[in-house]
Amino acid sequence: MSSKYHSPNLDRRSFVKIVTSILGSVMVAIVGLPMIQYFISPALNKSVSDDWISLGPLEKYPLDIPTQFAFTISRINGWEKSSQSYGAFVLRKTDQDVVVFSDVCTHLSCRVAWDQENEEYFCPCHAAYFDKSGAVISGPPPKPLDQYEIKLEEGQLFIHLQEG
Amino acid sequence: MAQSIFAWLDERLGLTEIYNIVLDRKVPKVNWWFTLGSASLFLGLLQGITGMLLSVYYVPTPDHAYDSITYIMTGVQYGWLIRGVHHWGATLLILTAFIHMLRVFFYGAYKYPREFTWITGVILLFGVLGMGFTGYLLPWNQRSYWATTVGTEIAGTVPVIGDFLLRVLRGGTDLSAVTLSRFFSLHIWIIPALILATVSTHLYLVIRLGISHIPEKDS
Numbered sequence: 001m002s003s004k005y006h007s008p009n010l011d012r013r014s015f016v017k018i019v020t021s022i023l024g025s026v027m028v029a030i031v032g033l034p035m036i037q038y039f040i041s042p043a044l045n046k047s048v049s050d051d052w053i054s055l056g057p058l059e060k061y062p063l064d065i066p067t068q069f070a071f072t073i074s075r076i077n078g079w080e081k082s083s084q085s086y087g088a089f090v091l092r093k094t095d096q097d098v099v100v101f102s103d104v105c106t107h108l109s110c111r112v113a114w115d116q117e118n119e120e121y122f123c124p125c126h127a128a129y130f131d132k133s134g135a136v137i138s139g140p141p142p143k144p145l146d147q148y149e150i151k152l153e154e155g156q157l158f159i160h161l162q163e164g
Numbered sequence: 165m166a167q168s169i170f171a172w173l174d175e176r177l178g179l180t181e182i183y184n185i186v187l188d189r190k191v192p193k194v195n196w197w198f199t200l201g202s203a204s205l206f207l208g209l210l211q212g213i214t215g216m217l218l219s220v221y222y223v224p225t226p227d228h229a230y231d232s233i234t235y236i237m238t239g240v241q242y243g244w245l246i247r248g249v250h251h252w253g254a255t256l257l258i259l260t261a262f263i264h265m266l267r268v269f270f271y272g273a274y275k276y277p278r279e280f281t282w283i284t285g286v287i288l289l290f291g292v293l294g295m296g297f298t299g300y301l302l303p304w305n306q307r308s309y310w311a312t313t314v315g316t317e318i319a320g321t322v323p324v325i326g327d328f329l330l331r332v333l334r335g336g337t338d339l340s341a342v343t344l345s346r347f348f349s350l351h352i353w354i355i356p357a358l359i360l361a362t363v364s365t366h367l368y369l370v371i372r373l374g375i376s377h378i379p380e381k382d383s
Contacts, residue, residue: 042342043331077340080226084338108317110310125314163337 047075048163053086055100055157061092066101066114066121066132073161088148088159089114089121091132100148100159101134107141121145185371192377197271200264201370207257208363211295214250215352222302224348226341229304254296261292273376281369284362291359298351304344312347313339 055069067090072083087103101121103111110125120137121130128139135144148159174180221240223232236243265285268274274282301312316339320330335342 039346040332042335043328045336046331047337075338077336077338078342078345080341082226082340108314110314125310 042078047077049073049075049161050163051161052151052158053161055088055090055159057155058092058096058098058152058157059155061090061098061157063092063094065116066091068103068114069100086161087111089145090157096152098150098152098157099134100150100157102146102148104146105141106136106143106145107139112145189371189374191375194375194378197263197267198375200260200267203260204257204264205363205367207253207260208292208359210253211250211257212356214246214253217246218250219352224302224345226304226344229302229344233303254299258292258296261289265289271376272379275376278369278373278376281366281373284366284369287362288359288366291355291362294355295351295359298347298355301344301347302351309339312343316343 051073053071061067069088069090070085071088072085074081074083076082089101089103090098091101092098103113105112105123105125105128107123107126107128110123112121112123112128112130114120115122119132121134122128123130123139123141126140128141129137130141130145131137133144134147148161150160151158170179218236221232221236221243223229233247236247268282268285297312297315300315301308316330316333319333320326322329331337333343334340335346
């Protein structure tokens with residue numbers, strides 16, 4: 001071996017080791033990163049909703065009794081167009097004073113139902129109870145029921161569905 | 165004739181040697197708690213076999229999942245049996261694996277030189293729990309839908325990356341066809357591959373290191 005080409009710091013074996021590991025890492029990255037991206041990519045497109053949903057004339061909702069309004073929104077998930085179910089509870093306190101609660105439990109997103117007899121919302125998944133104003137009575141939820149932003153137009157009630 | 169065929173194979177494959185090392189290895193005096201590893205292995209194999217059979221009819225789409233299982237239960241002969249074994253075997257496997265872990269813990273069998281065997285065991289525990297979690301969605305009934313809603317929401321409570329984790333699990337914001345199909349893929353390919361590799365390591369270590377004896381009172 002001519003000493004002209006011989007590095008005192010790096011022998012041939014170490015050089016080959018370094019080159020092999022660099023090339024190997026590059027090859028693993030070229031194959032591996034797209035695989036990770038492939039798996040997580042549906043998670044990267046957030047589905048965004050921003051609609052005003054009509055709940056019909058305000059008068060049809062009884063005073064002081066939370067009344068359920070169910071609606072569906074069609075959404076595309078991956079290749080599938082499906083309808084996503086929503087539920088809202090309309091509580092008309094006085095003639096014009098109204099609040100609309102989401103029926104999604106603030107614990108882990110099961111759906112609550114109104115129990116008129118005991119005057120409370122109940123979530124069956126982990127025995128959560130909310131009172132008429134949406135506040136937690138007992139159970140695991142960390143916060144009161146969510147309220148929809150509302151507007152009234154010519155006696156019609158609308159809620160603002162905003163997601164994503 | 166059979167003997168000469170065996171001798172021919174044995175000479176080439178080393179069957180007797182494998183038998184001696186794997187099954188005829190020396191073990192200390194043990195008790196019934198030491199059967200739980202084998203029980204888990206047996207149940208795991210049973211899950212694999214019944215799972216393959218279920219995949220003959222099961223279709224992992226929202227339109228067909230529930231109906232295909234109804235068909236397995238009512239239209240296919242012994243479908244109820246295959247699915248029943250898969251269903252109860254799953255519960256039993258979690259149980260045997262967990263008690264197996266408790267036995268190893270309370271006998272101190274995880275200590276040197278078996279720490280890595282314990283680590284592979286922990287991976288296997290997460291593996292079987294992952295199988296339970298993903299398998300639970302596949303019937304696509306009310307219970308599985310809401311259980312997965314809750315389960316993925318729990319992942320969503322992780323600080324900082326929770327929301328991202330939730331969407332990776334669901335394959336989007338909602339529980340949808342994408343969720344069902346990726347849970348199916350995790351359930352029949354990805355997690356089983358992980359479990360197979362880890363079980364192999366686990367068993368290799370059990371054979372290589374032998375099993376530890378029951379701790380004595382004064383030690």
